[in-house]
Amino acid sequence: MPAAPPHAVPAARPPLTYADCWNCRGRNSFWLTLHLGYRLGALLALLAYRTGCSPGLVTLLSFLTNAAGVLAVALLDWSPQAEGLLLFLSLQLAYGLDCADGVLARVTHRTSTTGFFLDKTADLASALLIPGILGFAAASSQPAPLPQNLLPLLLWWSIAPRILLTSLIWIKDSLSAAHPRPTPTPAPPSSSQKLRKAAGNLIDDITFRSALALSWATSSYWPFVLTFHSLCFLFALSYATKTIRHLRSRPEA
Numbered sequence: 001m002p003a004a005p006p007h008a009v010p011a012a013r014p015p016l017t018y019a020d021c022w023n024c025r026g027r028n029s030f031w032l033t034l035h036l037g038y039r040l041g042a043l044l045a046l047l048a049y050r051t052g053c054s055p056g057l058v059t060l061l062s063f064l065t066n067a068a069g070v071l072a073v074a075l076l077d078w079s080p081q082a083e084g085l086l087l088f089l090s091l092q093l094a095y096g097l098d099c100a101d102g103v104l105a106r107v108t109h110r111t112s113t114t115g116f117f118l119d120k121t122a123d124l125a126s127a128l129l130i131p132g133i134l135g136f137a138a139a140s141s142q143p144a145p146l147p148q149n150l151l152p153l154l155l156w157w158s159i160a161p162r163i164l165l166t167s168l169i170w171i172k173d174s175l176s177a178a179h180p181r182p183t184p185t186p187a188p189p190s191s192s193q194k195l196r197k198a199a200g201n202l203i204d205d206i207t208f209r210s211a212l213a214l215s216w217a218t219s220s221y222w223p224f225v226l227t228f229h230s231l232c233f234l235f236a237l238s239y240a241t242k243t244i245r246h247l248r249s250r251p252e253a
Contacts, residue, residue: 016107021045024106026099030197030204033099037206040092041099048104055105055115062097063122065090070130073216074137084217091130091209098123098205127166131158134212134221142221158225161232162203168236169200172243199235 024045025038048058069090073083101119105111135155138144146154201207208228215224 016046016049018042018046021049021103021107024103026102030200032201032204032206037095037099038103040096041103044096044100045103045107048100049108053104055101055108055110056118058097058101058104059115059119059122062094062101063126065094065097066126066130067133069094070133070137074133080141080219081217084213087216088210088213091213092206094126095205095209098126127163128159130209130212131155131225134158134216135225138216138221142216142219144222145226146222154222154225157229161229161236162208165199165203165232165236165239168239168243169203172239199232199239202231202235 021042022038025034025042027034029038044058053061069087072090073087076083076086078086098119101115105115132155135158139148139151139155144151144154211224211228212221215221
């Protein structure tokens with residue numbers, strides 16, 4: 001009687017590397033996030049994998065790091081330069097973690113609709129939390145270009161235009177994904193595509209967070225709020241107008 005064949009021993013999986021994480025970056029991100037944010041994100045995703053963190057836990061750590069950074073700046077009585085440096089380091093670390101959660105989910109094949117929802121919810125909460133807390137702190141520590149009774153308007157202006165522009169880009173991308181062109185043809189970028197690229201790079205989190213920290217360190221937070229968010233508002237108006245024209249010109253299915 002022939003001997004039973006030995007049981008096959010499953011091959012050991014090779015250890016996860018930085019290159020594996022880097023290859024799972026978000027390819028449709030804006031330029032700075034794609035080339036800088038995901039560099040740190042891939043490193044943090046590898047660290048999270050080796051320490052047994054789940055993608056959801058990384059999302060939570062990202063939100064908590066955002067909150068801790070702005071709360072520290074609001075509560076500490078340091079020089080503007082020291083607070084600006086703390087703000088820069090904490091916000092960039094938090095954004096690296098924000099990039100890392102998606103990388104970790106993709107590289108470990110743990111993507112889910114629930115994880116996507118939690119990530120986007122945390123992103124929105126951070127987008128409201130960061131300028132909201134900084135605005136209250138700046139009311140007493142940063143020189144304001146407007147009278148004190150108009151500070152609530154400045155606080156609102158420090159949040160609304162960027163959220164509006166981000167939402168418009170998200171809505172347009174969702175519509176484009178839902179109604180793709182049947183036979184795409186190579187063509188030079190349209191004015192709408194160029195505008196989206198410029199607007200996206202303006203509101204890219206790395207740009208925004210770095211500018212926040214720099215404006216805080218130079219005691220020019222409120223002038224930055226007025227200038228940056230005025231640009232966001234103008235981009236939003238132009239982007240909305242071009243998007244409506246583009247959708248009206250497309251044939252109905």
